[in-house]
Amino acid sequence: MHTVVQMLKTYPKDLGNIDTTKLTKAIQTLAECAQACTACADACLSEDRVADLTKCIRSNLDCADACSATANILSRHTGYDANITRTFLEACATTCKACGDECARHADMHEHCRVCADACRACEQACRDLLANLG
Amino acid sequence: MHTVVQMLKTYPKDLGNIDTTKLTKAIQTLAECAQACTACADACLSEDRVADLTKCIRSNLDCADACSATANILSRHTGYDANITRTFLEACATTCKACGDECARHADMHEHCRVCADACRACEQACRDLLANLG
Amino acid sequence: MHTVVQMLKTYPKDLGNIDTTKLTKAIQTLAECAQACTACADACLSEDRVADLTKCIRSNLDCADACSATANILSRHTGYDANITRTFLEACATTCKACGDECARHADMHEHCRVCADACRACEQACRDLLANLG
Amino acid sequence: MHTVVQMLKTYPKDLGNIDTTKLTKAIQTLAECAQACTACADACLSEDRVADLTKCIRSNLDCADACSATANILSRHTGYDANITRTFLEACATTCKACGDECARHADMHEHCRVCADACRACEQACRDLLANLG
Numbered sequence: 001m002h003t004v005v006q007m008l009k010t011y012p013k014d015l016g017n018i019d020t021t022k023l024t025k026a027i028q029t030l031a032e033c034a035q036a037c038t039a040c041a042d043a044c045l046s047e048d049r050v051a052d053l054t055k056c057i058r059s060n061l062d063c064a065d066a067c068s069a070t071a072n073i074l075s076r077h078t079g080y081d082a083n084i085t086r087t088f089l090e091a092c093a094t095t096c097k098a099c100g101d102e103c104a105r106h107a108d109m110h111e112h113c114r115v116c117a118d119a120c121r122a123c124e125q126a127c128r129d130l131l132a133n134l135g
Numbered sequence: 136m137h138t139v140v141q142m143l144k145t146y147p148k149d150l151g152n153i154d155t156t157k158l159t160k161a162i163q164t165l166a167e168c169a170q171a172c173t174a175c176a177d178a179c180l181s182e183d184r185v186a187d188l189t190k191c192i193r194s195n196l197d198c199a200d201a202c203s204a205t206a207n208i209l210s211r212h213t214g215y216d217a218n219i220t221r222t223f224l225e226a227c228a229t230t231c232k233a234c235g236d237e238c239a240r241h242a243d244m245h246e247h248c249r250v251c252a253d254a255c256r257a258c259e260q261a262c263r264d265l266l267a268n269l270g
Numbered sequence: 271m272h273t274v275v276q277m278l279k280t281y282p283k284d285l286g287n288i289d290t291t292k293l294t295k296a297i298q299t300l301a302e303c304a305q306a307c308t309a310c311a312d313a314c315l316s317e318d319r320v321a322d323l324t325k326c327i328r329s330n331l332d333c334a335d336a337c338s339a340t341a342n343i344l345s346r347h348t349g350y351d352a353n354i355t356r357t358f359l360e361a362c363a364t365t366c367k368a369c370g371d372e373c374a375r376h377a378d379m380h381e382h383c384r385v386c387a388d389a390c391r392a393c394e395q396a397c398r399d400l401l402a403n404l405g
Numbered sequence: 406m407h408t409v410v411q412m413l414k415t416y417p418k419d420l421g422n423i424d425t426t427k428l429t430k431a432i433q434t435l436a437e438c439a440q441a442c443t444a445c446a447d448a449c450l451s452e453d454r455v456a457d458l459t460k461c462i463r464s465n466l467d468c469a470d471a472c473s474a475t476a477n478i479l480s481r482h483t484g485y486d487a488n489i490t491r492t493f494l495e496a497c498a499t500t501c502k503a504c505g506d507e508c509a510r511h512a513d514m515h516e517h518c519r520v521c522a523d524a525c526r527a528c529e530q531a532c533r534d535l536l537a538n539l540g
Contacts, residue, residue, distance in 0.1 A: 003437050003440065003441045003520060003523075003524050004440060004444075006520045007440070007441055007444035007445065007448065007517060007520060007521070008444075009516075010448065010515075010516035010517040010519075011447075011448050011451065011517065012448055012451045012452050012515070012517070013451040027440065031436050031439075031440060032408050034436075035408065035409060035432065035436060035476065035480055036412055038476075038477050038480040039409075039413075039480045039481075040412065041331075042480060042481040042482060043416050045324040045327055045328060045483040046324070046416065046417045046483045047417050048321075050320055050321050050324060051318075051320050051321060054213050054214060054316070054320060055213065055214030056214075057213070057315055057327075058211050058213040058312065058315060059214065059216070061207070061211060061312075062207075062211060062219055064477075065203075065204040065207045066204060066208070066219075068200075068204070068473065069200040069203070069204035071440065072196070072197075072200045072443050072469075073201075075440055075443040075444045075447060076193050076196060076197065076443070076444075076447040077447060077451070078189050078190065078192075078193040078447050078450040078451045079189060079190030079191075079193045079194065079237075081194070081197075081233055083229055083233065084197055084226075084229060084230050084233055087226040087229045087230070088201070088230075090222060090226070091222040091223050091225070091226040094218055094219060094222045095219050095222070098216055098218065098219055110415075110417070111414075111415035112412055112416065112417070114415075115408060115412060115415055116412070138302050138305065138385060138388075138389050139309075141385045142306055142309035142310065142313065142385060142386070144381075145313065145380075145382040145385055146313050147313055147316045147317050147380070147382070148316040162305065166301045166304075166305055167273050169301075170273065170274060170277070170297065170301060170341065170345055171273045171277055173341075173342050173345040174277035174278075174281075174346075175277065176466075177281075177345060177346040177347060177348050177463065178277065178280065178281050180348040180462055180463060181281065181282045181283045181347070181348045181459070182282050183456075185459060186455050189450040189451070189455060192450055193447065196466075199342075203338065206305065206308075207308050207334075210305055210308040210309045210312060211308070211309075211312040212312060212316070213312050213315040213316050245280075246279075246280035247277060247280040247281065247282070249280075250273060250276045250277060250280055251277070253273075254273050324483050324484060325484025326484075327483075328481050328483040328484045329484065329486070331481060332477075332478050332486075332489055335473075335474040335477045336474060336478075336489075338474070339470040339471060339473070339474035342467075342470045343470060343471075346463050346466060346467065348459050348460065348462075348463045349459060349460030349461075349463040349464065349507075351464070351503055353503065354467055354471075354499060354500050354503055357495060357496040357499045357500070358496050358500075360496070361489075361493050361495070361496040364488055364492045365492070365493075368488065368489055372484075
């Protein structure tokens with residue numbers, strides 16, 4: 001997803017003090033996590049023991065919504081408001097943590113939960129790294 | 136949007152201690168605010184002096200994303216996680232406050248900003264009311 | 271959701287020949303259907319026999335995505351492109367039809383599926399009514 | 406975005422006759438295009454001559470919604486319905502074509518429009534390639 005880099009490089013105004021490497025990483029990881037969560041919810045629905053996975057599916061759906069909204073917010077710089085960025089990164093990190101924990105519980109039995117848990121962990125970390133950079 | 140009520144009434148499991156009147160109000164107001172913000176961003180784009188409204192448009196787009204994600208999260212109850220609900224209500228209230236303030240600045244000149252500011256205020260309040268109920 | 275009407279009335283430019291009553295109805299019904307589908311997917315997840323409802327949940331999730339995207343597209347008028355409106359209304363009507371049919375299959379056993387089926391039917395109709403108006 | 410591949414490989418049921426290479430490409434390209442369009446709308450807002458770019462911004466926002474919804478729908482396979490997939494791929498290809506054309510008009514003056522036009526072209530092609538495979 002190298003277009004994230006290109007879009008940041010061609011932004012016509014100053015991006016301020018934000019670390020664009022961390023910002024790029026966050027946007028890419030959020031998009032990846034949103035897709036993984038949407039796909040994991042669906043894979044869980046296809047498991048014979050779907051009844052054991054309803055909390056996982058709900059976590060996946062919440063996490064997909066959280067990551068999509070946060071990726072959109074991070075992709076905008078006009079009239080930048082650090083408060084909004086910060087509160088969404090925090091909300092998203094909380095949601096990724098919860099979904100990563102839930103998926104990790106099923107990672108031994110379901111490979112898609114293992115892949116999704118990894119995506120959630122990476123996304124939580126990318127959100128926290130960017131938060132630390134925002135100060 | 137009376138289906139919000141019907142969907143809550145027909146939910147097959149216990150909804151816990153949540154105040155369903157406040158929950159209903161929040162979901163309805165979030166959907167209304169998301170639409171108002173999407174429409175206000177577009178109305179601003181149609182103003183002759185769009186160059187003065189770019190921060191407003193950006194706030195509108197962030198707020199639409201925030202409200203849509205939060206409405207979805209509030210519409211799910213399976214494996215309910217109060218931490219996620221709380222953090223998203225806070226993030227959304229912050230975003231609605233910022234967008235309401237920004238729209239209010241243009242409310243005298245642009246009727247759509249006045250309508251949208253009202254929707255943002257109502258949504259911020261509905262989020263805070265539900266937050267207070269969650270304890 | 272009377273703000274839909276207010277946002278259309280305060281739009282600063284001409285809306286063209288579109289029937290604003292049908293447009294209002296479509297936007298409101300799409301928002302209502304999106305929420306009902308998100309809630310129905312979650313209610314299905316809470317059913318003891320969730321294993322019988324996996325296709326229904328998937329239809330709900332697709333329909334929620336379709337309705338949300340279409341509601342957004344209909345809320346924008348700047349640089350209006352009838353081809354995009356038309357193709358999304360058709361895609362959304364197809365998705366609402368499929369989800370309404372699927373929910374209707376479970377309407378006798380699950381009240382939330384009955385409510386959701388009604389929301390899908392109403393939404394399909396509102397999309398088709400607006401399509402007919404677009405010519 | 407290699408998790409798209411991993412999620413498809415770990416899907417617990419048969420994916421049917423779909424060409425998973427084309428499906429992977431479509432999901433990845435849709436996510437990339439959605440982000441590029443969100444970022445391009447915002448970059449246009451930051452241009453001094455934003456008044457000349459309002460149609461472009463609207464196309465960007467529609468295209469971002471179209472691509473996000475279609476990426477989600479393609480990420481689900483449970484109770485697969487080829488009609489929904491097909492109609493969304495067609496709607497999305499139409500929207501990507503319109504946005505790519507609009508961005509191309511400004512590509513000489515605005516680098517972000519050139520990058521976004523490329524993302525839209527690639528996405529339109531990926532949608533059409535998958536459509537051809539669905540038959």
